[in-house]
Amino acid sequence: MMAPAATALGFELRVLAEGEDVSAARAVATAPVGDYKDLDALLEFAKGLDVMTFDHEHVPTDHLRALIDAGVNVQPGPDALVHAQDKLVMRAAIDRLGLPNPAWAAVHTIAELVDFGTETGWPVVLKTPRGGYDGKGVRIVHSPAEAGETGAWFESMSPLLAEAKVDFSRELSALVARTPGGESRAWPVAHTIQVDGVCDEVIAPAQDIPLEVAAAAEEAALRIAEELGVTGVMAAELFETPGVGVGFLINELAMRPHNTGHWTQDGSVTSQFEQHLRAVLDLPLGATDVLGSVAVMKNFLGGDNQDLFSAYPQALAYEPAAKVHCYGKSVRAGRKIGHVNLVGDSVAEIDTLRRRATVVAGIIRDGRVPAEFPEETA
Numbered sequence: 001m002m003a004p005a006a007t008a009l010g011f012e013l014r015v016l017a018e019g020e021d022v023s024a025a026r027a028v029a030t031a032p033v034g035d036y037k038d039l040d041a042l043l044e045f046a047k048g049l050d051v052m053t054f055d056h057e058h059v060p061t062d063h064l065r066a067l068i069d070a071g072v073n074v075q076p077g078p079d080a081l082v083h084a085q086d087k088l089v090m091r092a093a094i095d096r097l098g099l100p101n102p103a104w105a106a107v108h109t110i111a112e113l114v115d116f117g118t119e120t121g122w123p124v125v126l127k128t129p130r131g132g133y134d135g136k137g138v139r140i141v142h143s144p145a146e147a148g149e150t151g152a153w154f155e156s157m158s159p160l161l162a163e164a165k166v167d168f169s170r171e172l173s174a175l176v177a178r179t180p181g182g183e184s185r186a187w188p189v190a191h192t193i194q195v196d197g198v199c200d201e202v203i204a205p206a207q208d209i210p211l212e213v214a215a216a217a218e219e220a221a222l223r224i225a226e227e228l229g230v231t232g233v234m235a236a237e238l239f240e241t242p243g244v245g246v247g248f249l250i251n252e253l254a255m256r257p258h259n260t261g262h263w264t265q266d267g268s269v270t271s272q273f274e275q276h277l278r279a280v281l282d283l284p285l286g287a288t289d290v291l292g293s294v295a296v297m298k299n300f301l302g303g304d305n306q307d308l309f310s311a312y313p314q315a316l317a318y319e320p321a322a323k324v325h326c327y328g329k330s331v332r333a334g335r336k337i338g339h340v341n342l343v344g345d346s347v348a349e350i351d352t353l354r355r356r357a358t359v360v361a362g363i364i365r366d367g368r369v370p371a372e373f374p375e376e377t378a
Contacts (some may be wrong), residue, residue, distance in 0.1 A: 001257070001265070001325065002055075003027040005274035011281075016045045023328035024055070038294055046072045051231055051325035054256055057084040058131070075180065075280035076255050077232040083228055084255040087161050088129045097227055099220050100249045101238075109154065113147045113162055120164040126150060127161040140199065142164065155230070166249055168239035172206055173260035174221035175273045177233045180282045184225055185275070186218040187268060187288040192237070192260045198336070199259045201354065202297040204267060205290060207347060209240070213247035224253065233257050233276040243270045251297045259336070264288075266323040266341040267295025292343040298357035299339045302331040305367035308338070313362040322360045338364065 016034045017025040025031035035039035036059050043066075046052055051073045064078035083090045094101045103120045107113045111206065115180060117124040124147075128137035141147050170191045178184040188205035198338045221236040235258035237251040261272040268277075270286025278285055305311055308326060315324065319342070326338040340361045342353045355373070362370030 001027075001262075002273040002277060005271060005277055009274070009277065011277060014045070014049065016041070022093060023225050025259050026237065026328050037063075039066055042067060043070060043072075046070070049073070051075050056080070057081060061085065073215065076294045077229065077231070080229045080231070081255055084234075084253045086129050087127055087252065088159065090253055091161065091163075093228060094224075099224070100188050100245050102166050102249050105162050106159040107162045108188050111146055112140065112149060113150065113160075114144045116162045117141065117144065117147060123165045125163040125165050126153065128153070128157050129171040130161070135252065136197070166239045166241065166251075168241050168249070170206075170240050171251070172209070172217060172240050172248060173202070173258070174217045174236040174238060174273060175233065175258065175261045175264070176218070176221045176236075177272070177279045177285055178222075178225040178230050179279045179285065180231050182226070183285055184222050185285045185288050186222055187261065187264060187272075189217045189238075190260060190263065192240060198299070198301070198334075200299055201229070201357075202260050202263050202295075203350060203354070204263045204295045204297075207294075210247065213240070215258045216246045217248055220248075220250070230255055232279045233261065235260055253284070262299075262325070262339050263297040265325065267291055267297075267343050269358040292345050294316055294347050294353065295341065295343045296350065296353040296357050297339050297341050298328065298354070298361045299336060300361035300365045302333050302335040302337050303365035306331050306363060307367075308364055309365045311364045314369075315360045318363065318369075319356045319360050320321045324360065324364065326364075340364075 003013055004245045007372050013028045014030040015024045015028045016036060032045060034045055042063055046067060053075050061082055064074050067074050068293035083093050088106050091101060091104045105116045107116055123140050123142040126139045126141050131137055171194060172351040173190045176184060176186045190202050191206035192199055193201040217238055219255045224236060225234050233256060235254045238248045239251055240248050247317055257272045257276050264271045267290055269289045275286055321342060323341040329337050331337060340357045344353045359369060359373050
Protein backbone atom coordinates (compact mmCIF):
# COMPACT_ATOMS: atom_id res chain seq x y z
CA MET A 1 0.00 0.00 0.00
CA MET A 2 3.07 2.25 0.09
CA ALA A 3 3.71 1.62 -3.60
CA PRO A 4 1.16 4.08 -5.09
CA ALA A 5 2.46 6.89 -2.87
CA ALA A 6 6.05 6.09 -3.84
CA THR A 7 5.13 6.04 -7.53
CA ALA A 8 3.37 9.41 -7.25
CA LEU A 9 6.44 10.95 -5.61
CA GLY A 10 8.84 9.28 -8.02
CA PHE A 11 10.56 7.15 -5.38
CA GLU A 12 11.81 3.64 -6.08
CA LEU A 13 10.70 1.07 -3.54
CA ARG A 14 12.44 -2.24 -2.97
CA VAL A 15 10.92 -4.95 -0.81
CA LEU A 16 12.63 -7.88 0.87
CA ALA A 17 9.84 -10.38 0.27
CA GLU A 18 9.09 -13.57 2.19
CA GLY A 19 8.23 -15.34 -1.06
CA GLU A 20 7.69 -14.67 -4.74
CA ASP A 21 3.92 -14.75 -4.36
CA VAL A 22 3.47 -12.32 -1.45
CA SER A 23 1.30 -9.30 -2.14
CA ALA A 24 4.12 -6.76 -1.74
CA ALA A 25 6.10 -8.51 -4.49
CA ARG A 26 3.14 -8.08 -6.83
CA ALA A 27 3.03 -4.33 -6.18
CA VAL A 28 6.75 -3.50 -6.24
CA ALA A 29 9.00 -4.19 -9.22
CA THR A 30 12.15 -4.97 -7.23
CA ALA A 31 11.29 -7.58 -4.61
CA PRO A 32 14.07 -10.11 -3.98
CA VAL A 33 13.12 -13.04 -1.77
CA GLY A 34 14.94 -13.24 1.56
CA ASP A 35 14.65 -13.92 5.27
CA TYR A 36 14.56 -10.83 7.51
CA LYS A 37 16.15 -12.95 10.26
CA ASP A 38 19.24 -13.54 8.05
CA LEU A 39 21.73 -10.70 8.59
CA ASP A 40 23.65 -11.47 5.39
CA ALA A 41 20.41 -11.23 3.41
CA LEU A 42 19.64 -7.89 5.05
CA LEU A 43 23.11 -6.51 4.33
CA GLU A 44 22.88 -7.56 0.69
CA PHE A 45 19.39 -6.10 0.35
CA ALA A 46 20.49 -2.80 1.93
CA LYS A 47 23.11 -2.04 -0.74
CA GLY A 48 22.26 1.21 -2.52
CA LEU A 49 19.27 2.12 -0.35
CA ASP A 50 18.73 5.68 0.88
CA VAL A 51 16.75 4.36 3.83
CA MET A 52 15.56 1.01 5.15
CA THR A 53 12.20 0.82 6.94
CA PHE A 54 9.74 -1.87 8.02
CA ASP A 55 6.18 -3.14 7.66
CA HIS A 56 6.40 -5.15 10.90
CA GLU A 57 8.40 -5.01 14.12
CA HIS A 58 9.98 -8.46 14.11
CA VAL A 59 13.42 -7.79 12.59
CA PRO A 60 15.94 -8.77 15.32
CA THR A 61 17.28 -5.75 17.19
CA ASP A 62 20.89 -6.97 16.93
CA HIS A 63 20.52 -7.15 13.14
CA LEU A 64 19.36 -3.53 13.05
CA ARG A 65 22.40 -2.43 15.05
CA ALA A 66 24.68 -4.37 12.69
CA LEU A 67 23.04 -2.65 9.71
CA ILE A 68 23.63 0.76 11.28
CA ASP A 69 27.26 -0.17 12.00
CA ALA A 70 27.55 -1.04 8.30
CA GLY A 71 26.37 2.45 7.36
CA VAL A 72 22.71 1.66 6.57
CA ASN A 73 20.17 4.42 7.29
CA VAL A 74 17.65 2.45 9.40
CA GLN A 75 14.38 4.26 10.22
CA PRO A 76 13.05 3.86 12.85
CA GLY A 77 16.20 2.84 14.68
CA PRO A 78 16.44 -0.12 17.05
CA ASP A 79 16.39 2.04 20.21
CA ALA A 80 12.93 3.24 19.22
CA LEU A 81 11.64 0.07 17.58
CA VAL A 82 12.34 -2.09 20.62
CA HIS A 83 9.40 -0.37 22.35
CA ALA A 84 7.08 -1.89 19.74
CA GLN A 85 8.94 -5.21 19.75
CA ASP A 86 8.87 -5.79 23.50
CA LYS A 87 5.80 -4.90 25.53
CA LEU A 88 7.74 -4.99 28.81
CA VAL A 89 10.17 -2.38 27.49
CA MET A 90 7.21 -0.32 26.29
CA ARG A 91 5.41 -0.45 29.64
CA ALA A 92 8.55 0.67 31.47
CA ALA A 93 9.01 3.57 29.03
CA ILE A 94 5.41 4.75 29.44
CA ASP A 95 5.91 4.75 33.21
CA ARG A 96 9.18 6.64 32.82
CA LEU A 97 7.44 9.31 30.73
CA GLY A 98 4.69 9.66 33.32
CA LEU A 99 1.96 8.73 30.85
CA PRO A 100 -1.15 6.71 31.76
CA ASN A 101 -0.44 2.97 32.01
CA PRO A 102 -2.64 0.18 33.36
CA ALA A 103 -1.22 -1.60 36.41
CA TRP A 104 1.36 -4.09 35.13
CA ALA A 105 4.23 -6.34 36.15
CA ALA A 106 6.83 -8.62 34.65
CA VAL A 107 6.00 -12.09 36.01
CA HIS A 108 8.47 -14.96 35.88
CA THR A 109 6.38 -17.71 37.47
CA ILE A 110 2.81 -18.80 38.09
CA ALA A 111 3.25 -17.76 41.71
CA GLU A 112 4.18 -14.21 40.67
CA LEU A 113 1.15 -14.12 38.37
CA VAL A 114 -1.10 -15.18 41.25
CA ASP A 115 0.45 -12.52 43.50
CA PHE A 116 -0.22 -9.87 40.84
CA GLY A 117 -3.84 -10.96 40.41
CA THR A 118 -4.37 -11.00 44.16
CA GLU A 119 -3.00 -7.47 44.43
CA THR A 120 -4.80 -5.88 41.45
CA GLY A 121 -7.89 -8.07 41.28
CA TRP A 122 -9.03 -10.72 38.81
CA PRO A 123 -9.23 -11.14 35.86
CA VAL A 124 -5.69 -10.41 34.69
CA VAL A 125 -4.48 -10.00 31.10
CA LEU A 126 -1.40 -12.14 30.40
CA LYS A 127 0.68 -11.28 27.32
CA THR A 128 3.79 -12.57 25.61
CA PRO A 129 6.13 -9.55 25.49
CA ARG A 130 7.29 -10.35 21.95
CA GLY A 131 5.64 -11.70 18.84
CA GLY A 132 1.94 -11.21 19.64
CA TYR A 133 -0.51 -9.31 17.42
CA ASP A 134 -4.22 -9.32 16.50
CA GLY A 135 -5.10 -10.99 19.79
CA LYS A 136 -2.37 -13.64 19.50
CA GLY A 137 -0.16 -13.96 22.55
CA VAL A 138 -2.92 -12.62 24.82
CA ARG A 139 -4.80 -14.61 27.44
CA ILE A 140 -7.40 -13.55 30.01
CA VAL A 141 -6.75 -15.27 33.35
CA HIS A 142 -9.80 -15.17 35.59
CA SER A 143 -8.59 -16.78 38.81
CA PRO A 144 -5.65 -18.35 40.64
CA ALA A 145 -6.87 -21.72 39.37
CA GLU A 146 -6.66 -20.53 35.76
CA ALA A 147 -3.24 -19.05 36.50
CA GLY A 148 -2.14 -22.56 37.34
CA GLU A 149 -2.91 -23.57 33.74
CA THR A 150 -0.41 -21.12 32.22
CA GLY A 151 2.70 -23.22 32.74
CA ALA A 152 3.24 -23.79 29.01
CA TRP A 153 3.33 -20.02 28.47
CA PHE A 154 6.09 -19.58 31.03
CA GLU A 155 8.01 -22.49 29.52
CA SER A 156 7.96 -20.86 26.08
CA MET A 157 8.82 -17.32 27.27
CA SER A 158 9.72 -15.72 30.58
CA PRO A 159 9.11 -13.21 31.94
CA LEU A 160 5.59 -12.55 30.70
CA LEU A 161 3.63 -9.31 30.96
CA ALA A 162 0.71 -9.24 33.40
CA GLU A 163 -1.72 -6.32 33.21
CA ALA A 164 -4.81 -5.36 35.16
CA LYS A 165 -7.87 -5.83 32.94
CA VAL A 166 -9.02 -2.32 32.07
CA ASP A 167 -12.67 -1.28 32.34
CA PHE A 168 -12.89 0.89 29.21
CA SER A 169 -15.69 2.38 27.15
CA ARG A 170 -14.06 1.98 23.73
CA GLU A 171 -10.68 1.76 22.03
CA LEU A 172 -8.97 4.71 20.38
CA SER A 173 -5.97 5.18 18.12
CA ALA A 174 -3.68 8.20 18.15
CA LEU A 175 -1.74 8.12 14.88
CA VAL A 176 1.30 10.37 14.44
CA ALA A 177 4.39 10.68 12.26
CA ARG A 178 7.84 12.09 13.01
CA THR A 179 10.94 12.79 10.93
CA PRO A 180 14.56 12.26 12.00
CA GLY A 181 14.83 16.05 12.09
CA GLY A 182 12.08 16.22 14.71
CA GLU A 183 9.07 17.49 12.73
CA SER A 184 5.89 15.72 13.80
CA ARG A 185 2.21 15.72 12.92
CA ALA A 186 -0.86 13.96 14.30
CA TRP A 187 -4.04 12.78 12.63
CA PRO A 188 -7.30 13.20 14.57
CA VAL A 189 -7.82 10.52 17.22
CA ALA A 190 -9.88 7.66 15.78
CA HIS A 191 -12.39 5.25 17.34
CA THR A 192 -11.42 1.63 16.67
CA ILE A 193 -13.73 -1.35 17.02
CA GLN A 194 -12.14 -4.75 17.66
CA VAL A 195 -13.75 -8.15 17.07
CA ASP A 196 -11.96 -11.20 18.50
CA GLY A 197 -8.80 -9.15 18.95
CA VAL A 198 -8.75 -7.96 15.32
CA CYS A 199 -9.48 -4.40 14.14
CA ASP A 200 -12.89 -4.51 12.46
CA GLU A 201 -13.92 -0.87 11.98
CA VAL A 202 -12.42 2.59 12.41
CA ILE A 203 -14.31 5.90 12.66
CA ALA A 204 -12.27 9.08 12.25
CA PRO A 205 -12.38 11.44 13.96
CA ALA A 206 -13.69 9.63 17.05
CA GLN A 207 -17.13 11.01 17.87
CA ASP A 208 -18.31 12.34 21.25
CA ILE A 209 -14.83 12.44 22.71
CA PRO A 210 -14.14 15.38 25.05
CA LEU A 211 -11.84 17.89 23.37
CA GLU A 212 -9.41 17.78 26.28
CA VAL A 213 -9.18 13.96 26.07
CA ALA A 214 -8.55 14.03 22.31
CA ALA A 215 -5.92 16.73 22.75
CA ALA A 216 -4.22 14.83 25.58
CA ALA A 217 -4.18 11.63 23.52
CA GLU A 218 -2.59 13.40 20.54
CA GLU A 219 -0.09 15.10 22.83
CA ALA A 220 0.80 11.78 24.50
CA ALA A 221 1.43 10.08 21.15
CA LEU A 222 3.54 12.99 19.91
CA ARG A 223 5.53 12.99 23.15
CA ILE A 224 6.17 9.25 22.93
CA ALA A 225 7.42 9.67 19.36
CA GLU A 226 9.71 12.54 20.40
CA GLU A 227 11.05 11.05 23.63
CA LEU A 228 11.67 7.59 22.16
CA GLY A 229 13.17 8.92 18.92
CA VAL A 230 10.50 7.35 16.71
CA THR A 231 10.70 8.05 12.97
CA GLY A 232 7.97 7.28 10.48
CA VAL A 233 4.38 6.54 11.43
CA MET A 234 3.48 5.41 14.94
CA ALA A 235 0.09 4.31 16.27
CA ALA A 236 -0.63 4.53 19.98
CA GLU A 237 -3.58 2.24 20.75
CA LEU A 238 -5.56 3.52 23.73
CA PHE A 239 -8.34 2.49 26.11
CA GLU A 240 -10.85 5.29 26.72
CA THR A 241 -11.65 5.49 30.46
CA PRO A 242 -14.20 8.27 31.00
CA GLY A 243 -13.86 9.96 34.38
CA VAL A 244 -10.67 8.11 35.25
CA GLY A 245 -7.37 10.02 35.19
CA VAL A 246 -6.83 11.86 31.90
CA GLY A 247 -9.57 9.77 30.25
CA PHE A 248 -7.44 7.08 28.60
CA LEU A 249 -4.76 4.46 29.19
CA ILE A 250 -2.09 3.40 26.71
CA ASN A 251 -2.54 -0.13 25.41
CA GLU A 252 0.13 -0.79 22.78
CA LEU A 253 2.45 0.94 20.30
CA ALA A 254 3.08 0.15 16.64
CA MET A 255 5.92 1.86 14.76
CA ARG A 256 4.79 1.51 11.15
CA PRO A 257 1.70 2.23 9.07
CA HIS A 258 -1.07 0.57 11.05
CA ASN A 259 -4.48 -0.99 10.42
CA THR A 260 -6.14 1.74 12.50
CA GLY A 261 -4.74 4.31 10.04
CA HIS A 262 -5.97 2.72 6.80
CA TRP A 263 -8.82 5.26 6.74
CA THR A 264 -6.23 7.92 5.86
CA GLN A 265 -5.83 6.48 2.34
CA ASP A 266 -9.09 8.08 1.26
CA GLY A 267 -10.08 10.15 4.31
CA SER A 268 -7.06 12.39 4.88
CA VAL A 269 -5.10 14.94 2.85
CA THR A 270 -2.01 12.77 3.40
CA SER A 271 -2.27 9.02 3.84
CA GLN A 272 -0.22 7.25 6.49
CA PHE A 273 1.67 5.47 3.69
CA GLU A 274 2.80 8.66 1.97
CA GLN A 275 3.54 10.21 5.36
CA HIS A 276 5.72 7.28 6.36
CA LEU A 277 7.79 7.69 3.20
CA ARG A 278 8.14 11.42 3.80
CA ALA A 279 9.06 10.88 7.42
CA VAL A 280 11.76 8.23 7.05
CA LEU A 281 13.33 10.28 4.21
CA ASP A 282 13.30 13.37 6.47
CA LEU A 283 11.09 15.32 4.07
CA PRO A 284 8.48 17.89 5.17
CA LEU A 285 5.35 16.12 6.43
CA GLY A 286 1.98 16.44 4.73
CA ALA A 287 -1.25 17.87 6.10
CA THR A 288 -3.36 15.47 8.17
CA ASP A 289 -6.79 17.12 7.83
CA VAL A 290 -9.79 14.85 7.35
CA LEU A 291 -11.43 15.03 3.92
CA GLY A 292 -15.11 15.59 4.58
CA SER A 293 -16.50 15.42 8.10
CA VAL A 294 -15.96 11.76 8.90
CA ALA A 295 -14.23 8.69 7.45
CA VAL A 296 -15.12 5.05 8.06
CA MET A 297 -12.97 1.98 7.42
CA LYS A 298 -14.30 -1.57 7.45
CA ASN A 299 -11.92 -4.54 7.33
CA PHE A 300 -12.88 -7.78 5.66
CA LEU A 301 -11.41 -11.16 6.54
CA GLY A 302 -11.30 -14.35 4.56
CA GLY A 303 -14.74 -15.96 4.26
CA ASP A 304 -16.75 -18.15 1.92
CA ASN A 305 -15.76 -16.42 -1.32
CA GLN A 306 -12.46 -17.60 -2.79
CA ASP A 307 -12.82 -15.56 -6.01
CA LEU A 308 -12.97 -12.03 -4.58
CA PHE A 309 -13.08 -10.30 -7.96
CA SER A 310 -16.23 -12.19 -8.95
CA ALA A 311 -18.03 -10.15 -6.29
CA TYR A 312 -16.76 -6.77 -7.48
CA PRO A 313 -19.63 -6.00 -9.90
CA GLN A 314 -22.24 -6.29 -7.16
CA ALA A 315 -20.08 -4.68 -4.45
CA LEU A 316 -18.98 -1.68 -6.50
CA ALA A 317 -22.44 -1.13 -7.96
CA TYR A 318 -23.97 -1.21 -4.47
CA GLU A 319 -21.87 1.75 -3.27
CA PRO A 320 -20.05 3.71 -6.00
CA ALA A 321 -18.42 5.95 -3.37
CA ALA A 322 -16.70 3.01 -1.67
CA LYS A 323 -12.95 2.70 -2.02
CA VAL A 324 -11.97 -0.97 -1.93
CA HIS A 325 -8.41 -1.96 -1.03
CA CYS A 326 -7.72 -5.65 -1.64
CA TYR A 327 -4.39 -6.96 -0.40
CA GLY A 328 -3.73 -9.63 -2.98
CA LYS A 329 -3.47 -12.32 -0.32
CA SER A 330 -4.78 -15.85 -0.63
CA VAL A 331 -8.11 -16.27 1.13
CA ARG A 332 -8.05 -18.00 4.50
CA ALA A 333 -10.72 -17.91 7.19
CA GLY A 334 -9.97 -15.11 9.64
CA ARG A 335 -7.11 -13.61 7.59
CA LYS A 336 -7.15 -9.87 6.85
CA ILE A 337 -7.51 -9.62 3.08
CA GLY A 338 -8.80 -6.09 2.50
CA HIS A 339 -10.74 -3.07 3.67
CA VAL A 340 -13.35 -0.60 2.49
CA ASN A 341 -13.20 3.17 3.05
CA LEU A 342 -16.07 5.64 2.86
CA VAL A 343 -15.98 9.39 3.54
CA GLY A 344 -19.02 11.48 4.51
CA ASP A 345 -19.78 15.19 4.44
CA SER A 346 -21.72 15.13 7.70
CA VAL A 347 -21.30 13.31 11.01
CA ALA A 348 -25.01 12.50 10.71
CA GLU A 349 -24.00 10.02 8.00
CA ILE A 350 -21.90 7.81 10.29
CA ASP A 351 -24.46 5.05 10.75
CA THR A 352 -25.21 4.97 7.02
CA LEU A 353 -21.52 4.95 6.13
CA ARG A 354 -20.82 2.09 8.54
CA ARG A 355 -23.74 0.05 7.25
CA ARG A 356 -22.88 0.56 3.59
CA ALA A 357 -19.17 -0.16 4.13
CA THR A 358 -20.17 -3.36 5.96
CA VAL A 359 -22.39 -4.44 3.07
CA VAL A 360 -19.65 -3.81 0.48
CA ALA A 361 -17.10 -5.72 2.59
CA GLY A 362 -19.58 -8.55 3.15
CA ILE A 363 -20.36 -8.91 -0.56
CA ILE A 364 -16.66 -9.29 -1.34
CA ARG A 365 -16.03 -11.61 1.61
CA ASP A 366 -18.98 -13.94 1.04
CA GLY A 367 -19.95 -13.31 -2.58
CA ARG A 368 -23.39 -12.12 -1.49
CA VAL A 369 -25.15 -9.48 0.60
CA PRO A 370 -24.54 -10.26 4.30
CA ALA A 371 -27.38 -12.09 6.04
CA GLU A 372 -27.80 -9.22 8.52
CA PHE A 373 -28.77 -6.94 5.63
CA PRO A 374 -31.23 -9.10 3.64
CA GLU A 375 -33.12 -6.07 2.33
CA GLU A 376 -30.01 -4.62 0.68
CA THR A 377 -29.78 -4.95 -3.08
CA ALA A 378 -27.23 -3.73 -5.58
